[in-house]
Amino acid sequence: MLGTAVPGAGLLNARRRALGWLALVLFALVVGAAAALWLSGRAVEVAQRYVLDAGVLLWLAVAAAVAGLAWAAVVVATHLAQRRHRGVQGHRVASWLLVAVLVAVVALPAATATRYALVSRSLLTTVFDDEAASGLPTGSEEDPWEGIPRVNVLLVGADAGADRTGTRPDTVIVASIDTATGDTVIFGLPRQLSGDFFPAGTPAAQAWPEACQANGTGGCWLNAAYLFGTQNPQLFPAAEDPGLAATELAAEGVVGMKIDYTAMVNLAGFQDLIDAMGGIRLTVERRIPIGGGERLSASGRVIGTYPVTGYIEPGPDQLLDGYYAEWYARSRWESNNNERMDRQRCLINAAVEQYSVLDLARAFPRLAASAERDVSTDIPASRLSAFVDLGRKVKEAPLRSLSFTEPLVNTGDPDYDQIHALVEQALVPPPPPPLSSSSSPTPTTPAPSPSPTDGATPSATESTPSGEAVDADAVCPS
Template sequence: MSDVRQRHPAPGRPGRSREDAPGAPVVSTGRRGSHATAHGQGFAWVISWTILGSLLPGSGLLAAGRRRAGGFLLGLTAAGGLALGWLALGDDPLERVQTLVIAPGRLVVATVSIAVIATLWVLAILLTHVQLRRYASLGGGQRLFASLVVVALVTAVAMPAYEAGRYALIGRDLVDTMFRQTVDTETSTALTETTEADPWAGTPRINVLLLGSDAGDSRIGVRPDTMIVASIDTRSGNTVLFSLPRNLKNAPFPFGTPGNSAWPDGFNCYGDPCMLNAVWTWAEGAGSGYDRFRNPGLAATQDAIEGVTGLKIDTYAMLNLKGFAEFVNAIGGLEVNVRERLPIGGDGNPESPIYHKATGGWIEIGENQHLDGYHALWFARSRWASDDYSRMQRQRCVIAAFVDQVDPVTVALQFPRLARAAKRNITTGIPRRDLDAWVELSRRVQGAKVTSLPFTKAVVDVTAPDFDKVHKLVKRAIASSERAPQEPTPSASPGPSRPRNPSGQPKAANPNRAQDVDAVC
């Protein structure tokens, strides 16, 4: 008779039954159960430790008996967690992201680092599960479910890593496309090299020309219909926005410039072609004196605006207005207060058959109106039933609303769309090496006071402007801005604002003095 006894193993004592006595023969059942193995591990144990080992790499290997590998990986995970915690607590995480995004070299390092970390993480998940399965005998359905869990865990690591790497490469391409390695000295000025901790220590004020171009297939050349000079106190961030009318005539050019040689008495040929926004097209023609410049239209426009304002333009940023709709759609639209009924389309020429006709409908009066990109663009551009000065006001409101309503989460979620729109529609003279300094300056501006002085018909006669008066008003507005305490700029989003007349228009303010941006919106 064979010396074999079939017994159920006692809990906690593999291979032994409750009836086992010392010296009693024991034989293996020939198979470990799918829920009870030689080490007491079952299906639930394998799944639980696989998941935990994925969340905390190394812990699953320890449970599987791989103490050295598990301890090393767990220590590496702990060190990485401490490093991330230190980075998060050391500075504003958003500031760190901003600093990272503007440096192509750092983005490459970030992309490679993300790929390496993700690869090691995925390998740790797979190794952990394989080691846990060594001591478990699972049924067919359990093996399939376990495999699906592993695939889900690997995907949960790989997909975010892929997206982070893709965002990093998109950011690198955006920076390489938009910002030159070196500055074009004809239209921009690089920051003075300094060893100071503050990159702006040697530059107390900087003037940036903001242009909204209206180039298109139906128009000849670039027509910068939006011209705003942002004069920024680099210490406090306090900023004054000077809006210039496109139909300003007699714009003087600084002495010694090609424009001054061609137009010593100001840019005026007694007709619409010689308005301020036509300087660009004129400069691109033969014989203007600017044809030797890399960007003759931009250089001439800057010279003219320097003559008008008395300010030295340090650099510029130009947006194709048609591309503005892409930005607005990418962030989900803008909310603005519409103070006057505005036509979409139409013509301002009384002889035109569509004179003052809204060929595309109307933007109706109303508070807190949500506009998509198409309607936000027409809100900023429409002037046939209004005038250039009202349009200048609405353009400032759109800019303020855009800045106020864009949040980091929206930018992160829509970054690919925003990056594509920026590449197609924005040009700037800021050199790549100065980007860190400009990010720092943008933070100061966000926490500072922003005022605006539009040169409307109440301030200047566009046909015979008094430029001495304009220069005095510019100086006074800047002096007032410098004296103003640094404080958060009031929200430009719709909400309570200064008292208004029964017509809904703001009560009259001194047009010769700069106002808070929200006061006109």
């Protein structure tokens, strides 16, 4: 057992000095290097830098496998060198059982490390591509976000299916992150935003008015931009996915900001992501239908309805699996888009608050497999380390949100200059609360929510009509 904990010690005791010293010196070098790195305070930085490199991960997988085999061999060699009581059957059986347990103790972690390294490498090479780098400034080695005050990421939930024409972004969100503080504002872009949202002067802006009316894109809504791009790839010649490029350009026109990176997840894979994390806890304020809604033709004409197959029942602090969490975020029946987008914001806020690094590490193989199937992004692999650092800041900073829904914005005829002004206003961080030990903040009474339309049930999570980005916790029922 001592020879297992300190490889080489048992061999030295059995007078196998050459082999014993070799194992002991190698073990001491590895432990010493790890200790020196840890004491230097750079362990996390170095690990983060190298485990996000596909080439390094391959070598790590090989090294972990070799180290596991070598350690197991030392355990067996130590036992052979230390064997006693050769004629006693019970002793032989017991000692070999102990050896088998000790081999498993050292081999299983090595096998796990090898598996994680190979899964990580597969994820990096499948989802992330350095050739997708967009030419944005990359900062310096000391500060990867130097000269980049904010980074804007478009998050798209794709809703594709056999009963739909092409891919329809069911969820379109722009997350704008302050790279110095991690302060994040989530802008919810309603799928039914109409008008000329493509930036003026672009080929897409010139082609959109006629195309959205005549080419079967399903109307002139924002969620039709994907199909518009797919049908007009010549307008996006450099894009691997013209539909996603068109959605990104449309989002830029809506918020009036350059989109730096885009990530799209197929809603069919959203269930896998939540299930891999063991579910998510949410307070459900009212019964939310599963299913329901109108079926539309390619031209936007109603051709039928979907049946309601069940409900998410109301209740506080419910643990929802992937299936129910997806319907919590996407259900539109018996509600309106304002409430639906608030639910999506609550889901993002809950994930940021609840999922720890340990949770992510434990679920990593399932998350990686799901991401390879259902996630596409133009974030290059070379920027992943910078995004990991930024993610820590985001988790510790306030998360605010603003949705461009009615009555704040007339989605049928939106004023995009107004939306741009609202974006600029929302990006200004709120002043810190006054420091006072003798008084507590006075609770504010929320403004009355407008009456929901389309037969929706009133909800406390209706978007604020003030035009201010509010703390995500304030939007969500508790």
